[in-house]
Amino acid sequence: MATLDPDNINAVFKAYDVRGTVPDQIDDELAAATGRAFVQVLGADRIVIGYDMRPSSPTLAAAYAKGANEAGADVVLIGLCSTDELYFASGSLGLPGVMFTASHNPAKYNGIKQCRAYAAPVGMESGLAEIRDLVLQGSPLAEVKTGTVTEQEVLEDYVDHLLSLAPVQGRPLKVVADAGNGMAGLTAPAVFAKLPGIELIPLYFELDGDFPNHEANPIEAHNLVDLQAKVRETGADIGLAFDGDADRCFLVDERGELVSPSTLTALIATRELKKAPGAAVIHNLITSRAVPEIVREHGGNPVRTRVGHSFIKATMAETDAVFGGEHSGHFYFRDFWRADSGMLAALHGLAALAEADVPLSELLAPYERYPLSGEINSTVADAPAILAELEATYRARDGVTVDHLDGLSVSTPDWAFNVRSSNTEPLLRLNVEGKDRATMEQVRDEALAIITKGL
Known part of the structure; x- marks a missing residue:
């Protein structure tokens, strides 16, 4: 019952998924309770469930399915799959979807990504808070029927x-x-x-x-x-x-050099804008400023949003955007139910390269305009205090613009940086870019010195 303790429930329900360590934070009991709550909050009578290769995933998925059955819903189990394959199942079957994965987190973690039918997002602002609250209250069993589980292959x-x-x-x-x-x-x-x-x-x-x-x-x-x-x-x-x-x-070019996800965002945006001239393209606030520049140059409408798939998907729906890219390597496609797919992004990169007569580094050169630091993660004890110190340091300077769309963003015509807290780990994430490498490195080092002071 420890996982159903209110403090633990509040800890594992994050901004746009459920995530924690197994079995102390996430176990079969929590999974079953979440399954019951998910079905009741969405009013679903049928859902689709998939899971990744983590040792705990199959049993957690089975427990969630049992909870969903107890709430009266039938379950379509697609078994081992990628998250974007689960989104495909949700979209093609028209069902709410559930994926058991902790994505990139270490082996001791697992988690639950949930979506409405057609891969529509479930985040704190779009249903996840209600699911959490029902788990806290204890959701009743269905009075009418217990659902069934069937298996289906969608690969x-x-x-x-x-x-x-x-x-x-x-x-x-x-x-x-x-x-x-x-x-x-x-x-x-x-x-x-x-x-x-x-x-x-x-x-x-x-x-x-x-x-x-x-x-x-x-x-x-x-x-x-x-x-x-x-x-x-x-x-x-x-x-x-x-x-x-x-x-x-993430892509690596023929020299073995990492391709910035912002560069890939710009490339895919130009490809998608050929299909949908004048359409909106979403980019999050840590994406290079080259992305909105290139989108405008190709006749598109760049729209800036917060980090995180539920925010990206919601903004895509509001603007009917053809594509969205995050600097963290997530890429979202209108014709993939606005969901993110690493494999579809890879295929766009392969398609562009196969059509070109030049190596990847040369193909991408026009999309790389400003040096980027990459994401720098620092474990901190008091993130709000550090963010306040950063803002006080930079706000007083001439020509500086500050906003709080997601964490702290500071920019001038020559450079910009964003610092935000991780939704899943005790980290501050710093991303910096500048008009040239010397400028970027100077700003990076100064901001990082404030973040890491006293560690």
């Missing part, structure tokens, strides 16, 4: 749908993909089997939720080392790095 349909959205045609390519022992180890072989002329070199495709090679978190540079080395060693045209549930993808 092949998912692959066909992705390839219809971003067909890869043109010159042969050699591709290294690092699944990090995560769910891309299941989805990538299925996708690449239908890409003739593309040679796939797999890294860590064995599904293993203990992550024996490296954490499946490509935003951390040390987790890309093996991929970068393999790209250089094999003379590959491109490298792909997926996170644990494969809803994010």
Whole structure:
């Protein structure tokens, strides 16, 4: 019963998912209670559930399904899948969806990502608070019937749908993909089997939720080392790095250099704007200022939003945006039910490269305008105090603009940075860019000195 303690429930219900350590914060009892509450808050009579390769995921998913059944809902269980495959199931079946994963977090974590039918978001502002409150109160069992569980395979349909959205045609390519022992180890072989002329070199495709090679978190540079080395060693045209549930993808060019997710956002935006001229394109507040510039240059309407998939999806719905990109490596597509898909982003990169006669670094050069620090994470004891000190330091300076859309954003014509708290870990995340590398590094070092003072 410890996991149903109010303090624990409040701790694991985050801004847009449920996440914590297993079994002390998340166990079968919490999963079942959340399943009952989800069904009752949404008024659902049928839902679809999938799960990743973490050892605890199948049993947690089964417990959630039992709770959903007790609330009167039938369950379609699609088994092992990536998060974007779950979104595909939710969209194609028209059902609310539930994914058991902790994404990029270490092996001791697990979590629950939930969505309404057609992959519409469930975050604190769109239903998750009500689900949490019902778990706190204790949701009653259904009076009419107990639901059933049926199994369904959707992988092949998912692959066909992705390839219809971003067909890869043109010159042969050699591709290294690092699944990090995560769910891309299941989805990538299925996708690449239908890409003739593309040679796939797999890294860590064995599904293993203990992550024996490296954490499946490509935003951390040390987790890309093996991929970068393999790209250089094999003379590959491109490298792909997926996170644990494969809803994010990072690219590495033919030199083994990391491609900024902002650069990939700009590239995909130009491709999607060809399909939908004049459409809105969403970018979050830590994306490079090059993104809105390029969107405008290609006739689109850039719209800035907070970090996080529920905020991105809600803003896409409001603006009917064709595409959305986050600097964290999440990419959202209107024709994929506004959901994020690491594999679809990868296919856009492969398609653009296959159509070009130049290496990836040269293809992307026009989209890279400002040096970026990348995300720098610092464990801190008092995030609000640090944010207040940063704001006081910079607000007094001439030409500085400050806003609080998400954390603290500070900008001038020559540089900008954002500092925000993590939704899942005790971290402050710093992202900096400047008109040139010297400017970026100067601002980065000054801001980081304030963040880390006294640590």
